[in-house]
Amino acid sequence: MCAIFVVIYIMVVEFPHYRFISVPLEMLVGALFSIVSLNNYMIIFTAWQVPFILIQTVRGRRIFPWFLTLYEVIILISFVRYGLTMAGSFNWESDDVVGAIFPLISPVMAYFFSSQIFANRSIHQANQRLEAVIQRDERERIARDLHDTLGQSFSMITIKTELAKKLLVKAPDRVASELADIEATSRQNLQLVRSIVNNLHQQSLSEMLVEQNKALKTAKITLVTLGEAASMQWPTRVQNRLAAVIQEALTNVIRHAHAGQVVLTFSQENKQYKVVIQDDGNGHRYERRDSNGLLGMRQRMEEVQGTFSVTTNRIGTLVTLTMPRGKTV
Numbered sequence: 001m002c003a004i005f006v007v008i009y010i011m012v013v014e015f016p017h018y019r020f021i022s023v024p025l026e027m028l029v030g031a032l033f034s035i036v037s038l039n040n041y042m043i044i045f046t047a048w049q050v051p052f053i054l055i056q057t058v059r060g061r062r063i064f065p066w067f068l069t070l071y072e073v074i075i076l077i078s079f080v081r082y083g084l085t086m087a088g089s090f091n092w093e094s095d096d097v098v099g100a101i102f103p104l105i106s107p108v109m110a111y112f113f114s115s116q117i118f119a120n121r122s123i124h125q126a127n128q129r130l131e132a133v134i135q136r137d138e139r140e141r142i143a144r145d146l147h148d149t150l151g152q153s154f155s156m157i158t159i160k161t162e163l164a165k166k167l168l169v170k171a172p173d174r175v176a177s178e179l180a181d182i183e184a185t186s187r188q189n190l191q192l193v194r195s196i197v198n199n200l201h202q203q204s205l206s207e208m209l210v211e212q213n214k215a216l217k218t219a220k221i222t223l224v225t226l227g228e229a230a231s232m233q234w235p236t237r238v239q240n241r242l243a244a245v246i247q248e249a250l251t252n253v254i255r256h257a258h259a260g261q262v263v264l265t266f267s268q269e270n271k272q273y274k275v276v277i278q279d280d281g282n283g284h285r286y287e288r289r290d291s292n293g294l295l296g297m298r299q300r301m302e303e304v305q306g307t308f309s310v311t312t313n314r315i316g317t318l319v320t321l322t323m324p325r326g327k328t329v
Contacts, residue, residue: 005029005042012049023050027070034078040103047071047106055114068107075103127210134206141204141236153189157182205231208243209264212250219254221279222261231266234273238323241304242275245297249277249319252293257281257317268325272306277319 008029011022030043050067054060079100164178203211209225216223231239246264253262259281267274294310301308306323 001029001032002042005033005045009045009049012053019053023053026050027074031074034074034103035081038078038082040075040078043071043074044103044106047103048110051107051110052114052117055111055118064111068111071107072104131210134204134210137204137206137232150189150192153185153192157185157189160185203240203243203247204236205234205239205243205246205266208247212247215254216250216262221254221259224261224263225266226263227266227268228264230268231273231275234268238273241300241306242273242321242323245300245308245321246275246277248293248297253277253279253281253317259316271325273323273325275321277321278313279316281316 005026008022008026012019012026015022026046026049027043030046033039033042051064054064054067160178160182164175164182167175167178205228209223209228213223234242250262253259257279259279262277262279265276265278267276298308301321301323304323306321309320311318311320
C-alpha cells in the first residue's frame with residue numbers, strides 16, 4: 001500500500017490531466033491507512049499536496065470545501081475507531097496530542113500557505129507587467145522627444161540645403177549665409193541629441209517608484225501613493241528632477257526612520273508641482289549642517305527655483321518638495 005501511495009503521489013504531480021483519477025485514489029489509499037491501520041501520517045501528504053493544486057484555479061478553489069469536508073470526515077472516523085479499539089491508551093501529556101491535532105489542521109494550513117504563495121506570485125507577475133508598460137512608455141517618450149526636438153530641425157536643414165543648391169545658380173553670394181544657418185542648426189541638433197541621451201540615464205517617477213517599492217518591501221515598509229496617475233503626465237524633466245530627490249528621501253526612510261509605512265502625495269497647483277513624503281517613523285529631525293544627503297536634495301531643488309523642507313509632526317517625518325511649473329531644467 002505504501003508503494004501504491006508513492007506511485008499515485010508522483011502521478012498527481014507529473015500527470016496533471018489525470019488528477020480527476022489520481023487525487024481520489026490518493027485520498028482512498030490515505031483513508032485506508034487512517035481508518036483501517038489507524039495511521040493518519042500518510043494522509044497528511046495528501047492534506048498538503050492537494051490544496052496547493054486546488055488554489056491555482058477558480059474551479060479548484062470551489063472544490064476545496066468539499067475536499068476539506070471529506071478529509072475531516074476521514075480523520076474523525078479514524079479518531080472514533082481509535083477510541084473504540086484503543087480505549088484508554090491516549091495520553092494527553094505526550095506527542096499523541098500533536099499527532100491528533102496536526103492532521104486536523106493540515107489542509108487548512110496548506111491552503112493558507114498556498115494562498116500566500118499564489119498571491120505573491122500574482123504580485124510578482126503584475127510587477128513584471130508594470131515594468132513592461134513602463135518600458136513601453138519610455139520608448140514612446142523617447143519617440144516624442146525625438147519628434148518634437150529633432151524632427152522640425154532636420155526638416156529645416158533639408159529646406160535650407162535645397163535652397164542653397166538653388167542659390168548656387170541664381171545668387172551665389174547668399175549661399176554662405178544659408179550654409180552658416182545650416183551649420184548653426186546642426187550644432188543645435190547635436191546639443192539636443194546630447195540632452196536626450198542625458199535624459200535616458202535619468203529615471204522617471206514610475207521607474208523610480210517600481211525600484212524603491214522593492215527596496216521598501218525588503219525593509220518591511222508599505223508604500224502608499226496618492227495622485228500618482230496624474231504625476232505620470234508631468235513633463236519628463238520635471239519627473240527626472242523630482243525622482244532623484246524622492247529616491248534619496250525614501251532611502252533615508254529605509255535607513256533612519258524605522259517606519260512601517262510611507263505615503264507619497266503628488267499634486268499639481270496652478271503655479272507649481274508638489275510632492276509630500278510622510279512616514280510614520282521615529283520623527284527624527286535630520287537638519288544637520290554636515291548632512292550631505294539633505295544638502296544635495298536641497299541643492300537639486302534650488303537649482304530649478306524649487307523648495308525642499310524637512311519637518312516633524314505627530315506621525316513622523318514630513319518632507320515637502322515644490323517645483324515651479326514651466327521650469328524643465
